[in-house]
Amino acid sequence: MSGALLAGLRPVQQRRRAIGLALLLPPALALAWLARQRIGDGAALLVLAAAAIAYGAWLLQERRRCDLRWYARALNAADRRFDDSAELLLADSAALPALAQLQQHRLQTRLAEQAPDLRPAWPALALAGSAALAGVILLLSLWSPHPVTTPVPPPSAPGITAATPVRLVSGRLDSTPPRYTGIAPSQGDTLDARVPEGTLLRWQLDLQPPPRAARLRFHDGRTLELAREGAQWSASRTLATAALYRIEIDAEAPLAEARRYRLEVVADAPPxxxxxxxxxxxxxxxxxxxxxxxxxxxxxxxxxxxxxxxxxxxxxxxxxxxxxxxxxxxxxxxxxxxxxxxxxxxxxxxxxxxxxxxxxxxxxxxxxxxxxxxxxxxxxxxxLPPPLADDGVGMDGLVRTTLPAYFRSQRQLIIDTEALIAERPTLNEDRFVAKSDALGVEQKILRLRYGQFLGEEFESGGAHDAPASARKDPKDGDDEHADEHADEAGDHAHDEAAPAAPKRFGDAGNVLAEFGHTHDHTEAATLLDPDTKRILRAALEAMWQSELHLRSGRPQQALPYEYTALEQIKLVQQATRIYLARVGLELPPVDEARRLSGERAGLRDGANAAVAASAPDADLDAVWQDLRTGAAPDWARWDAWQQRRGMQSADSLDLAAAADSLRRAPSCQPCLHDLRERLWPLLPRASAASAGRPAADAAGRAYLDALQAAEPRP
CATH class of the missing domain: 2.60.40 (Immunoglobulin-like)
Structure with a gap:
């Protein structure tokens, strides 16, 4: 029963195979032609074989998909006369019931009378796209070199041979960055590259006609030999620093285009x-x-x-x-x-x-x-702020009887101010103001003492004299605090009771000492760090306000500023913690065998300890002298200097390019000036030293010999 179906299926299968072949054949032929142009006949055959294999695999898949069951379903979808029962044509009549046999007979009659045409139409748009793709590939083949066949040179005169220049037909540079960078490997059609540090580079070059040997020569003189693999020359190298390189060959004729290539390295920056x-x-x-x-x-x-x-x-x-x-x-x-x-x-x-x-x-x-x-x-x-220490614990007698001015502190001022406030009801107005003024003088002296660490000026002369109100009055009886204040003010008045030095008219030092004051001690201003200075400056400002209220007879208003100054001073004292590493004294070992023997062999003469100065880099100095005089540089020394220096800056490649241009064209004056301008900033700066005495000529040596002969001998 399936014979009629099979007869209708064959045209459909033939049309589908023809369409697939029409779509595949033009691009495959064009690609084979391009492979033959760029690589050779072997590559073209390989492309055609791959196309044939692909077409065969597609035919197998098409045969499985486009079978009799597919054709029956297609009949149901294309013609309503088959009543969605075309699958009955695939069944055996003997196994079907009577009603199914009747329907099968009707379907056979209808299929024999007029079978629908289920062949697919030719895809005009897809065929046009295939033809366009083939055209693009053929256009690419026009830019490719001619076949690898070497033309037979015309006969020439005896003794004359014509060498064909070697050309770089194609070049590819593959880069594989380190795995930790997360950058995928790439392939480049140019031999210039900008890659991360540590990238593995692989060169693949096609040189025609093939030379005897080929290599890559870098700017620092190093070379990388190229290995021949069929028609390709390949090599690989891990790039750690930026470089310039050229292609060098060993052949009868030079390379047709000897250009310079550039490899830049992107350094891995720290976090x-x-x-x-x-x-x-x-x-x-x-x-x-x-x-x-x-x-x-x-x-x-x-x-x-x-x-x-x-x-x-x-x-x-x-x-x-x-x-x-x-x-x-x-x-x-x-x-x-x-x-x-x-x-x-x-x-x-x-x-x-x-x-x-x-x-x-x-x-x-x-x-x-x-x-x-x-x-x-x-x-x-x-x-963590430490607890405030008590400056006067166990020192009261010593403070008050021995050196009251030296041991005077901000805490003592606070104690005296609070005592004065407590005595206010028992003192008259003049006595109360006099004692408050004396405390203001003490606050001033303490402020000047701490102000030295900020480089502030020192007041001298009459500025340190205690006012009359601060001096002891015999009528007032014994007042311990007044005695201390008077003694302290006197101690800070630069020892006025001591005999003064004799003064001379016009002596600037005496005039400055008598009528002036010292400003801004820079050494004292650099003893503390900025944060500590800020805290000390706040303490001095509080002392200023305290002094203002004390000298005005208002100790109640001065007391808060005194407490503020005390807190800031304690912070300054705690800000002086410094950690220093302890190191020991290491003396050279003593040679016991020569000790006290008087043996001086091998000792250096201390009078002639100076050695002759040498250039920081002899190779660089020699190359610069050659460039300065216009002579041909010693490129071996230049390569040695380049290898030691490496790529230290972004201008290193430009410097290497300038040197390479001059090396290839020694008579190029612009190349010479360019290299000198780039090399000049790298030269060591000349030391500021006096010129040596010129050597004496013949007459000068005779004169010196005569002077030496005329000297009396002991």
Whole structure:
């Protein structure tokens, strides 16, 4: 029963195979022609074989898909006369019931009378696209070189041979960046490249006619031999630094186009760190602060690796300092190239005590292989203020009887001010103002003493004299504080009771000492760091306000400023902690065999210890002297200098290109000037030294010999 179906299926299959062949054949032929033009006949045959295999595989698939069952379904879809029962034509009549046999007979009659044409139409648009693709490939073949067949040279005269220049038919440079960069390998049709550091480069060159040998010569004199693989010359190298290179061959004729190629290297930068919190490197812990928050951002050009937070706790003071170090790994948020790290340090868990310090440093690495690059942030310090010390504990008698002016402190001023305020009801107005003014003089003396560390001026002369109100009045009886204030003011008046030095008229020093004052001691102004200076400046401002109110007879208003000055002074005292590494004295070993023997063999004469100066780089100096005089440079020494120097800056390739241009064209004056201009900034700067005495000529030597002969001998 399926014979009629098979007869109708064959035209459909033939049409579909013809369409597939018409679509595949033009591009395959054009591609085979292009392969023959660029590579050879073998490549063309390989392309045709691949096309035939592809067409055969498609035919097998088409045969499985376009069978009798597919044709029956197509009949049902194309003609309503088959009543969606064309599959009955595939069944055996004996196995069908009577009604099915009747329907099968009707379908056979209809199929024999008029079978529908199910052959697919020719795809005009697809055929046009195939033809266009073939045309594009043929246009590319017009730019390709002629077949590899070497033409037979015409007969020439005896003894004369014509050498064909070697041409670079095609060149390809494949690059495989390091795996950690995440950059996919690429293929380039040009021999110039800009690649990451550590990229593996592979050259594939087609030189026709083939030379005996070929190599790549780099700007520093190094060479890379090319290996021949069929019609291709190939080599590979891992690029660590930027370079310039040319293609060199060993053949009867030179290379037709000897151009210079450039390889640039993108260096892997270390990770970048930005600390958003805390906003300053030195912080003081507040009384209610229980945690220390960090907000850090890090970025890298190829990807970030491990991040750690180093926490150092310093306990104690003076030389009794113990240090405990802890390292914690952090997990950031964000992409592989940019992450944000948040971390909170629990200060209560550290068991800190007053005077301790917490030092934190953040360190992050990248994914560079084989050795990762690491970046470290600045040190962030959290300092716990120590308890305020009492300056006068156990020193009252010594302070008041021996050196009251030297041991006077801000705390003593506060005690005296509070005592004066308590005595206010028992004192008259003049006596109260006099004592307040005397305290103002003491505040002034203390302010000048601390002002030295900021480089402020020192007042001298009458400025240090205590006013009459601050001096002791015999009628007032014994007042301990008044005696101390008077003694202190007298001690800071540059010892006025001491006999003065004799004065001479016109002596500028005496005039300055008598009527002037010293300004801005720069040495004292550089003793403290900026933060400590800021705290000390705030203390001096508070002392100014305290002095103002004390000299005005208002000790109640001066007392808050005195307390502020005391707090700032204590902060300054705690800001002077410095850590120094202890080193020992290492003396050269003593040769016991020669000790006390008087043997001087091998000792250097100290009078002639100076040695002759030498040029920083003899190769560079020799090349520069040749360029300066216009002589041909010693390119071997230039290559040696280039290998030692490497690619240290972005202009190194331009310098190498200028040297390569002059090497290939020694008579090129613009090339010579270009190289000299680029080389001049790299020369060592001449030392500022006096010129040596010129050597004496014959007459001069005779004169010196005569002087030496005329000297009396001992």
């Amino acid at each position: 970048q760190i930005r600390v958003d919190a805390p906003d300053k490197t030195l912080s003081l812990r507040e009384s209610t602060q229980n945690a220390w928050d960090f907000d850090i951002r890090a970025s890298d050009d190829y990807g970030l690796g491990e991040a750690t937070l180093e926490i150092v706790r310093a306990k104690g003071n003076g030389e009794n300092i113990s240090v405990k170090q802890d390292t914690q790994r952090l997990r950031g948020e964000g992409s592989a190239r940019e992450r944000r790290y948040r971390h909170r340090i629990d200060l209560q868990a550290l068991e800190l005590s007053p005077g301790d310090e917490v030092i934190v440093r953040f360190e992050v690495a990248d994914n560079r292989a084989p050795q990762a690059q690491r970046s470290r942030s600045a040190s962030y310090i959290l300092r």
